[in-house]
Amino acid sequence: MSDTDCQLYQDALLVGRFHGGEWLVDAIGPAKDIATSYGWNLKEIPSCEGTLLPPFYDTHFHWVQDDVRQMPKASLLEWLERYTFPEEARFEDPAYAENKAKAFWSRILGTGTAGGLCYSSIHDTALDAAMKYAPPCFRIGGAMMTMNCPDFLRQRKREAIAAARYGVETYGDRYCVSPRFAPTTHPEVMKETAKLANKNGLFQQTHLDETRAEIEWVLGIYSDIAGFEDVETYTEIYERCGVLGPRTVMGHAIHLEETELELLARSDTAIASCPSSNAPVDDDGLGSGLFNFEQVEERGIRWALASDIGGGPYLSMFDVMSSFVSQNRDEGVFAATYCKALYRSTLAGAQILGHADHKGNFATGKSFDFIECIAPPSDAKCGTAEELLLATIGQAQNRSEFDNFVLRTIIDGQSVFEKEPLIS
Numbered sequence: 001m002s003d004t005d006c007q008l009y010q011d012a013l014l015v016g017r018f019h020g021g022e023w024l025v026d027a028i029g030p031a032k033d034i035a036t037s038y039g040w041n042l043k044e045i046p047s048c049e050g051t052l053l054p055p056f057y058d059t060h061f062h063w064v065q066d067d068v069r070q071m072p073k074a075s076l077l078e079w080l081e082r083y084t085f086p087e088e089a090r091f092e093d094p095a096y097a098e099n100k101a102k103a104f105w106s107r108i109l110g111t112g113t114a115g116g117l118c119y120s121s122i123h124d125t126a127l128d129a130a131m132k133y134a135p136p137c138f139r140i141g142g143a144m145m146t147m148n149c150p151d152f153l154r155q156r157k158r159e160a161i162a163a164a165r166y167g168v169e170t171y172g173d174r175y176c177v178s179p180r181f182a183p184t185t186h187p188e189v190m191k192e193t194a195k196l197a198n199k200n201g202l203f204q205q206t207h208l209d210e211t212r213a214e215i216e217w218v219l220g221i222y223s224d225i226a227g228f229e230d231v232e233t234y235t236e237i238y239e240r241c242g243v244l245g246p247r248t249v250m251g252h253a254i255h256l257e258e259t260e261l262e263l264l265a266r267s268d269t270a271i272a273s274c275p276s277s278n279a280p281v282d283d284d285g286l287g288s289g290l291f292n293f294e295q296v297e298e299r300g301i302r303w304a305l306a307s308d309i310g311g312g313p314y315l316s317m318f319d320v321m322s323s324f325v326s327q328n329r330d331e332g333v334f335a336a337t338y339c340k341a342l343y344r345s346t347l348a349g350a351q352i353l354g355h356a357d358h359k360g361n362f363a364t365g366k367s368f369d370f371i372e373c374i375a376p377p378s379d380a381k382c383g384t385a386e387e388l389l390l391a392t393i394g395q396a397q398n399r400s401e402f403d404n405f406v407l408r409t410i411i412d413g414q415s416v417f418e419k420e421p422l423i424s
């Protein structure tokens with residue numbers, strides 16, 4: 001699987017085998033051939049009506065923002081102040097965090113997302129609750145915020161560093177060091193926690209160049225901070241703090257200067273692009289702009305798709321794929337195919353997060369993971385993977401339906417979600 005290659009089997013068998021204590025993909029291919037090679041009678045093998053896909057990876061989202069994803073979004077900074085920060089503050093309460101985590105992680109598995117990179121709130125309570133319910137392929141970090149944010153969400157510098165230490169000591173490399181973004185996280189904190197990340201092989205995630213107003217704001221703030229007076233770009237701030245690197249994922253990265261592209265490429269930093277969150281306000285996004293994947297790919301920068309819940313309005317990666325294709329096509333960027341969107345929503349995410357040896361597609365020997373999603377209409381032309389994805393996604397009457405496209409989710413050979421049949 002790649003940007004340009006996505007193999008479709010119209011009538012296939014996917015075979016899992018319990019091997020060395022785990023369920024692995026043993027074979028995939030045309031049903032007749034596979035059945036013959038195993039000496040099986042096809043009629044005796046259980047069949048399914050839907051389409052089997054690898055589970056999704058969502059490389060940038062905030063699980064603590066699930067309740068604000070539908071709130072009015074006039075602009076990023078206003079939406080954060082009015083809705084997002086007050087909601088995140090509620091996660092200090094362990095009972096609230098526990099209830100929300102249980103419901104959220106069950107819901108995300110129901111949309112077919114089985115791995116990714118996630119922000120929690122500043123509180124240990126929220127991190128503990130998320131780690132309890134999230135499957136192992138999610139890396140999660142508590143957002144660190146020490147300045148330019150409301151008092152009720154502000155950590156002292158030493159508290160933010162202590163929270164990161166608690167994260168790594170308790171959860172090892174499932175913990176992801178997560179300065180919220182340069183305007184809210186003091187550079188001393190970023191420097192200290194970047195060292196912690198490097199020492200322990202942790203991932204780091206933050207936000208970069210999402211909107212022009214944000215860029216102006218951040219450069220204004222750093223022009224008054226000693227050691228940063230001369231920074232010319234947002235990316236340079238992260239570079240000076242040691243945040244860039246092959247285990248770092250920058251959210252958004254829409255408005256990049258040439259020198260920023262060079263810094264990202266040279267440091268092998270990855271990008272999580274969130275098209276449904278960056279979409280025009282009329283499309284329930286924040287109106288931040290369209291990520292230019294071609295300029296990023298030209299420089300060999302790794303990137304994947306992401307929902308950015310709650311900036312993004314829907315959890316389903318089907319919605320994200322749909323938004324990615326339609327926005328790019330509106331701009332005449334026809335390299336934005338559904339196959340590319342699928343690759344960037346599955347294997348590319350697993351590659352960025354260091355899971356691709358055993359996750360991300362149906363290669364033999366990888367974990368026996370799959371989702372079954374609704375079949376395309378019976379009269380649709382589905383000769384290629386591109387046509388099948390177009391016909392599948394085209395069935396949604398409204399975007400909220402994407403959250404119900406998945407019929408079951410299997411991780412490591414175990415069912416973690418099964419849609420209840422409709423009672424007729």
Ligand SMILES: [Zn+2]
Nearest residue numbers: 062251308311
């Ligand atoms: Zn975000």
